[in-house]
Amino acid sequence: MDNKQLWDSVLAEIEVSVSKANFLTWFKNTKIVKQDNGIIHVGVPNEFVKEWLLSKYDRQILKIFRNISENIRGVEYIIVSLSSTRGIENPQSPTHNTGAFTPELPLNDLYINREDNLNPRYTFDNMVIGAFNELAHSATMAVIKHPGSAYNPLFIHGGTGLGKTHLAQAIGNQIKSMKTGKKVYYTPAEKFAIDYLNSVQNRSMNEFKEKYRRYDVFIMDDVQFMASKERTQEELFHLFNALYENNKQVIFTSDKHPNLLHGFEDRLKSRFGAGMIVDITNPEYEARVSIIQHKLKTSNFSLQPDMIAFIAESIECSVREMEGIVNSIVCQARFKNRELSINEVKMIIKNSIVPKKTASVKDVIRVVSEFYNIEEASLFEKTRKKEIVKPRQIAMYILREDFSISYPTIGEKFGGRDHTTVIHSCDKVKNSIKTNSTLTDELEQIRALL
Ligand code: ADP
Numbered sequence: 001m002d003n004k005q006l007w008d009s010v011l012a013e014i015e016v017s018v019s020k021a022n023f024l025t026w027f028k029n030t031k032i033v034k035q036d037n038g039i040i041h042v043g044v045p046n047e048f049v050k051e052w053l054l055s056k057y058d059r060q061i062l063k064i065f066r067n068i069s070e071n072i073r074g075v076e077y078i079i080v081s082l083s084s085t086r087g088i089e090n091p092q093s094p095t096h097n098t099g100a101f102t103p104e105l106p107l108n109d110l111y112i113n114r115e116d117n118l119n120p121r122y123t124f125d126n127m128v129i130g131a132f133n134e135l136a137h138s139a140t141m142a143v144i145k146h147p148g149s150a151y152n153p154l155f156i157h158g159g160t161g162l163g164k165t166h167l168a169q170a171i172g173n174q175i176k177s178m179k180t181g182k183k184v185y186y187t188p189a190e191k192f193a194i195d196y197l198n199s200v201q202n203r204s205m206n207e208f209k210e211k212y213r214r215y216d217v218f219i220m221d222d223v224q225f226m227a228s229k230e231r232t233q234e235e236l237f238h239l240f241n242a243l244y245e246n247n248k249q250v251i252f253t254s255d256k257h258p259n260l261l262h263g264f265e266d267r268l269k270s271r272f273g274a275g276m277i278v279d280i281t282n283p284e285y286e287a288r289v290s291i292i293q294h295k296l297k298t299s300n301f302s303l304q305p306d307m308i309a310f311i312a313e314s315i316e317c318s319v320r321e322m323e324g325i326v327n328s329i330v331c332q333a334r335f336k337n338r339e340l341s342i343n344e345v346k347m348i349i350k351n352s353i354v355p356k357k358t359a360s361v362k363d364v365i366r367v368v369s370e371f372y373n374i375e376e377a378s379l380f381e382k383t384r385k386k387e388i389v390k391p392r393q394i395a396m397y398i399l400r401e402d403f404s405i406s407y408p409t410i411g412e413k414f415g416g417r418d419h420t421t422v423i424h425s426c427d428k429v430k431n432s433i434k435t436n437s438t439l440t441d442e443l444e445q446i447r448a449l450l
């Protein structure tokens with residue numbers, strides 16, 4: 001691996017952990033100047049960047065380097081004159097290494113079409129479909145076939161890094177490629193909110209309204225961002241009604257089910273849930289295998305099947321985290337120029353994953369049993385006693401909704417229950433909270449304890 005590849009791999013990891021703006025500010029025009037006896041010399045454009053990287057990113061950078069090779073002992077930052085950095089090595093992750101670099105655009109936006117905010121990198125072709133996202137995928141297919149009439153709105157929810165943006169963008173790209181003349185527009189909720197505020201300030205509300213009412217397919221990503229932004233919500237509410245009445249398709253994504261969104265007006269929440277609500281969970285084992293294979297293929301790299309199986313068995317995390325792990329494995333193997341041992345792979349996994357899921361399951365079980373004053377162990381028993389059944393259903397529901405744990409895994413954790421039992425339990429809670437406000441309160445209190 002040469003200096004450029006090595007630095008690209010480090011940047012690829014940093015890119016997913018910081019905001020786009022930060023990434024561009026601090027990592028633009030940086031490169032590895034030389035490696036000397038285990039010390040990496042990173043060239044930076046000025047003193048300011050040097051100080052900042054040293055104080056804020058040094059540990060993270062070193063950790064990533066060490067993950068690639070234990071022989072790397074330290075990182076030093078040196079200021080390189082503008083002429084030697086200009087025109088070379090603008091930071092790009094290995095996945096986007098073609099095309100010109102436009103400095104004012106954030107990295108991920110390199111290919112974004114300003115007309116519709118669509119990035120052609122997100123397609124259905126490069127998306128793995130498994131049980132974890134099957135429902136969301138088939139709902140989107142129906143929407144693509146009959147926009148405005150199949151499911152309207154389509155509301156896709158799931159934890160971070162599970163592929164909501166990928167799916168939402170793929171819908172837009174697909175409809176666009178069909179050349180039916182339908183006008184598609186994708187916007188993160190955040191961008192919509194900024195656009196709205198600007199239009200208020202510039203007194204250009206009419207243009208704002210006209211612009212958004214023109215679209216046949218309107219996709220809004222991460223609506224949870226609008227929590228407590230009352231006026232933007234109100235604008236969205238009216239926009240939604242206008243689009244809906246004209247049979248235009250609306251698609252939302254969110255990190256939570258509409259019922260669980262806090263800081264939203266009820267009338268907007270009820271619109272969110274008026275069409276079809278689908279979720280994406282953590283990928284199950286088979287999907288994890290496919291995702292690993294898919295990512296390896298994109299990196300032009302291969303691993304032994306038993307190694308792939310080992311990785312898929314060892315992790316239960318988001319697609320984004322899986323990308324990070326595969327990326328590290330590929331980098332390290334390329335750097336060492338040989339296959340990695342199981343232990344080396346174990347180390348990479350250990351360093352890459354925040355062990356949140358196991359902690360979460362335990363915490364949920366503890367908090368729920370404490371709340372209902374029952375023994376933790378009783379939650380796993382095969383009993384139908386009412387005082388146990390309810391807490392068990394609630395624990396399952398929280399694990400599913402808040403932690404995106406798959407039905408089969410929840411079943412497994414609860415003493416080998418079938419996944420259909422888990423689905424039934426979660427549905428039961430989901431339906432009860434619609435009418436039972438005591439239950440809603442209890443859930444809120446339990447969540448507050450987590
Ligand atoms: P979210 O918006 O839910 O936080 P993203 O859509 O940004 O997640 O996905 C995180 C990363 O994982 C992206 O690089 C995306 O391309 C990739 N990804 C997500 N889902 C899939 C999938 N089903 N198959 C392949 N790659 C995926």
Ligand code: MG
Nearest residue numbers: 164165166221
């Ligand atoms: Mg997203």
